[in-house]
Amino acid sequence: MLYKSTRSKVKNISFIQAVKMGLADDGGLLVPQYIPVVEENLSSLNFKELALYLMKMYIGDEIEENTLWRLIQKSYSSFDTEKIVPVVKKAGIYIAELFHGPTLAFKDIALQFLGNLFEYILQEEGKKMNILGATSGDTGSAAIEGIKGKKNMNIFILYPYGKVSPIQQKQMTTVKDKNVFCIAIKGSFDDCQYIVKKIFSDSEFKKKYMLGAVNSINWTRILAQIIYYFYAYFQISTEGSVYFSVPTGNFGNIFAGFIAKRMGLNIDKLILATNENDILSKFVNTGIYKKGKVVNTISPSMDIQIASNFERYLYYLFDEDGEKVRQLMDTFSKYGEIKIDKQRLQTVQVDFLSAKASETETIEEIRDFYRETGYILDPHTAVGVRVGRKLRDKEKPLICLATAHPAKFQKPVKESIGMFPPIPPSLQDIEKKKERFTVIDASIKKVKTFIEQHALR
Numbered sequence: 423m424l425y426k427s428t429r430s431k432v433k434n435i436s437f438i439q440a441v442k443m444g445l446a447d448d449g450g451l452l453v454p455q456y457i458p459v460v461e462e463n464l465s466s467l468n469f470k471e472l473a474l475y476l477m478k479m480y481i482g483d484e485i486e487e488n489t490l491w492r493l494i495q496k497s498y499s500s501f502d503t504e505k506i507v508p509v510v511k512k513a514g515i516y517i518a519e520l521f522h523g524p525t526l527a528f529k530d531i532a533l534q535f536l537g538n539l540f541e542y543i544l545q546e547e548g549k550k551m552n553i554l555g556a557t558s559g560d561t562g563s564a565a566i567e568g569i570k571g572k573k574n575m576n577i578f579i580l581y582p583y584g585k586v587s588p589i590q591q592k593q594m595t596t597v598k599d600k601n602v603f604c605i606a607i608k609g610s611f612d613d614c615q616y617i618v619k620k621i622f623s624d625s626e627f628k629k630k631y632m633l634g635a636v637n638s639i640n641w642t643r644i645l646a647q648i649i650y651y652f653y654a655y656f657q658i659s660t661e662g663s664v665y666f667s668v669p670t671g672n673f674g675n676i677f678a679g680f681i682a683k684r685m686g687l688n689i690d691k692l693i694l695a696t697n698e699n700d701i702l703s704k705f706v707n708t709g710i711y712k713k714g715k716v717v718n719t720i721s722p723s724m725d726i727q728i729a730s731n732f733e734r735y736l737y738y739l740f741d742e743d744g745e746k747v748r749q750l751m752d753t754f755s756k757y758g759e760i761k762i763d764k765q766r767l768q769t770v771q772v773d774f775l776s777a778k779a780s781e782t783e784t785i786e787e788i789r790d791f792y793r794e795t796g797y798i799l800d801p802h803t804a805v806g807v808r809v810g811r812k813l814r815d816k817e818k819p820l821i822c823l824a825t826a827h828p829a830k831f832q833k834p835v836k837e838s839i840g841m842f843p844p845i846p847p848s849l850q851d852i853e854k855k856k857e858r859f860t861v862i863d864a865s866i867k868k869v870k871t872f873i874e875q876h877a878l879r
């Protein structure tokens with residue numbers, strides 16, 4: 423499979439080149455040349471087998487099947503359940519638990535694989551790489567877990583200082599491996615993401631320091647996330663169409679659902695659930711994508727205004743017209759707003775429904791769901807469940823993606839149900855561990871200097 427950019431200037435690059443490039447050299451995002459359609463019945467495959475089958479469709483013979491299988495085995499052996507993504511039924515809805523990886527959030531599913539994939543590529547090519555990424559909480563620790571201790575790689579993670587949950591911060595900053603650098607930025611997550619984007623767009627710097635991305639702009643992230651849409655669907659044994667509800671921030675998770683739908687998976691609607699940061703929800707309902715101010719909520723991994731994967735969706739919405747996407751993105755960076763016409767809005771609404779859950783509604787949902795079922799939702803998952811219940815079609819199965827373990831968000835859970843969620847063993851001793859991070863101003867130049875001083879060369 424070859425890859426191309428959403429802004430049309432980068433074309434015909436290989437899968438491995440696409441993985442290494444992260445953000446495309448023309449400022450766009452990389453997408454496959456075409457979206458393959460699944461024609462076989464895959465319902466009897468387990469998670470890893472399904473991963474092999476689906477990934478092969480996007481990788482082709484660039485990586486030998488045996489090697490790919492080894493990478494998949496290695497990546498998912500760090501999960502605490504054989505099923506990798508178990509699906510449970512509670513209160514008439516299905517919950518796909520995506521939080522059984524080492525950092526207890528759904529990002530492990532892609533980042534455990536990406537870490538191993540990078541290590542393999544670098545070994546093959548005898549090269550080195552410096553990973554650079556921004557996180558609103560979960561990506562950072564998941565990326566660090568995926569890359570810590572790996573050969574020929576350093577990792578630099580920017581996060582908004584004081585704006586991630588204490589456990590999220592500790593999950594990043596207490597990792598001892600020497601190839602890990604945590605950078606606390608005095609600013610918002612959007613600042614962090616902006617700095618990273620700017621540094622990647624300096625192609626000279628990028629080349630000199632062999633920068634690689636792990637943000638959800640990396641196609642591999644999307645690829646690995648497609649698997650659990652199929653897997654969850656097969657676990658609920660239905661032949662009919664289903665609804666998926668997805669707590670959304672950067673549009674990475676739900677974009678994988680969109681691709682799964684295009685690959686032929688029988689998804690009726692994707693429910694895009696947001697917290698108070700509802701730029702995407704407004705887009706689905708009005709056709710206006712307008713930047714606002716970031717509001718801090720109890721679901722911090724969704725406190726995002728500019729969704730980095732949204733451009734990928736626009737690309738498909740505008741029939742793979744890269745020139746048009748470039749114009750739209752230029753308009754957006756100039757005026758902070760994009761507006762689509764009625765017809766296109768209808769196209770959006772064929773695939774998506776959307777609403778937001780306020781802070782109060784989220785707290786209520788955790789409480790009510792617990793009372794009803796004894797099952798504790800984390801605040802992100804609660805946003806998805808709340809909005810999913812509101813917008814679902816009662817005749818059709820609803821699968822809510824559970825994106826984090828509740829133990830990662832002690833305070834809001836306690837506020838909802840009156841007690842702290844039980845802490846799994848992997849988090850128990852994190853409190854006592856020593857932290858290691860560097861605080862830096864929200865300045866591109868200062869971050870660059872830090873990288874220059876600590877990068878592998």
Ligand SMILES: *Cc1c(COP(=O)(O)O)cnc(C)c1O
Nearest residue numbers: 560671672673674675723825826
């Ligand atoms: C990252 C994250 C999200 C948002 O996913 P996107 O791919 O950014 O839309 C939701 N919940 C949790 C727990 C996350 O870590």
